[in-house]
Amino acid sequence: MRRPWARAAAVQAACVAITLFMAVPMYLIALAALSSRESLNRFPLPLLPTDLSTETMSAFLRSTGVVPAFLNSLQVGLGTLVLSLLVGVPAGWALARYAFRGKEPYQLFLLLTRALPIVVLSVPLAKVFLTSGLYDTTYAVTLLHTALALPTTVLITAAVFVGVPRDQEEAAMIFGATPVQAFLRVVVPQALPGVAAAAMFAFVLSWNEVLGATILTLNQRTLPAQVLSTLSDSPLAYRFAGGLALVLPALLFIALMRRYLLNMWGATLR
């Protein structure tokens, strides 16, 4: 048997190594995007932030279509969040609290739709949207992203509602609460973090989705679609800046989620 401190040291070393693998690329893309053009042309590239400048980033932000694409991304993401919760939460509640005929087939249908690749939906949807006039609108992309997020929203919210003990709800009603009060005061507070996680999941899925957004739009690009479609004829500096612009929201999002992540994780270690 190894000594406890040796074991702890080995665990620390492994953790640090993995963290470096995860964090160094993020540091490097930030460094690249915040370097001046001139220092990006140098070789070897400086590895320390000695020559920071906002030149590359601001050139990216000033390029045609980037700011509108950013706004489109925001609009599509929020639309996806709202729509997937509106449609998904009731279904999640039904799955968690009712036994009904067709429940099994419905769940299988949900799982099956998760297996449908985005590309299978995008190509024919482009045709459908072209004939219905929705093509090249943010609504088209919102619908696609909601469809992609919905199965997961339903499954996450169902799991969340299952986790709220039925007994507590019933106890509240024994003490005189109406079903609505019991729902609002017992179920909602306990379910909120999980539902928030489902909401963020929908937003991030939409924010990150590239292929469908590119296929369904020409001018109303979302940010990833804009970056992808201009990828082949843009300089490296533009691509690095685009990379950082796409990574930064991820850092923000996980930081926002952190409370829930740590909560979930705290439950693991209990």
Place this chain on the structure above:
Amino acid sequence: MTELADQPVLRERPDRPAPRRPARRVPTPVLLIAPSLIFMTALFVWPTVVAVGQAFTGDDGPTAAYVRRMVDDPSFWPAVRYTALLIVVLIPIQFAFALTMALLLRERPRFAGVYFYLWVVPLAISDLAAGLVWLSIFTDRGYLNSVLDHLGVAGYSWLQFDHPVTMFLAVMVAELWRATSLVLVIVVAGLQGIPKDYDEAAAVFGATYWQRLRHVLLPQLRPSLQVAVILRTILALQTFAVAQALTGRNLPLLVGETYRWYNALLNPNVAAALALVVLGVSLLAAAGYLRLLREHPEARG
């Protein structure tokens, strides 16, 4: 909620007769799931039907011309090969990596919160962004070659079109970096569901760490691992933007080819045929998933 109201035993309301369930009425749960059912039928089933139409009907009736054109394209079989290779090589490495991470966190090291945060950040990073991040490292005058230069080693054109091995490795490292966090979260959630008693009992009876891992932990983790394998297989099949950002079209993958047929060659019919190939393989994986659920209903999720 209505269902709860239907249980008069729980509510002391003698002034009102116990409500009876009306004989013929649309049941509440059906009302609750109906919107999602309609929505998904409209956006999943319908497009799939349209895709089959696009791939197999020409101007004059059914045709296999598009399928033939897809198969005859010189990039088709390389794309199939690289996609399959990516799945076969990447997924085992990814699972070993994710398991290691989860087990390390289980040791409750100091700064575990910080580690967990940094390890799951890629959950929110898109495949395109991951490709661009690693492009800054692997490109000819990028950071990897800069480091090599500092060390006095000659650089290498990792992403050049006639270096398929390093190109493939670059895509794989980027995917490993980006997508392992998904497996990590599933595994951590799976570990959450395992009571510590078994593991502690095994430890009390003198089992070593590896014995406990092999005979206690992994068997209990099996359902989550299987779900994660199938999800990751389906997602890995769709790998696209990472390769696009790193190699352009030099490393063909199935979804990348679909994008090219649609976007560059303006042929939605062949694109639809390719999409159906991806769908077919995904459905095979999904069938495995469903079968697994029949065997272990607890794996749902």
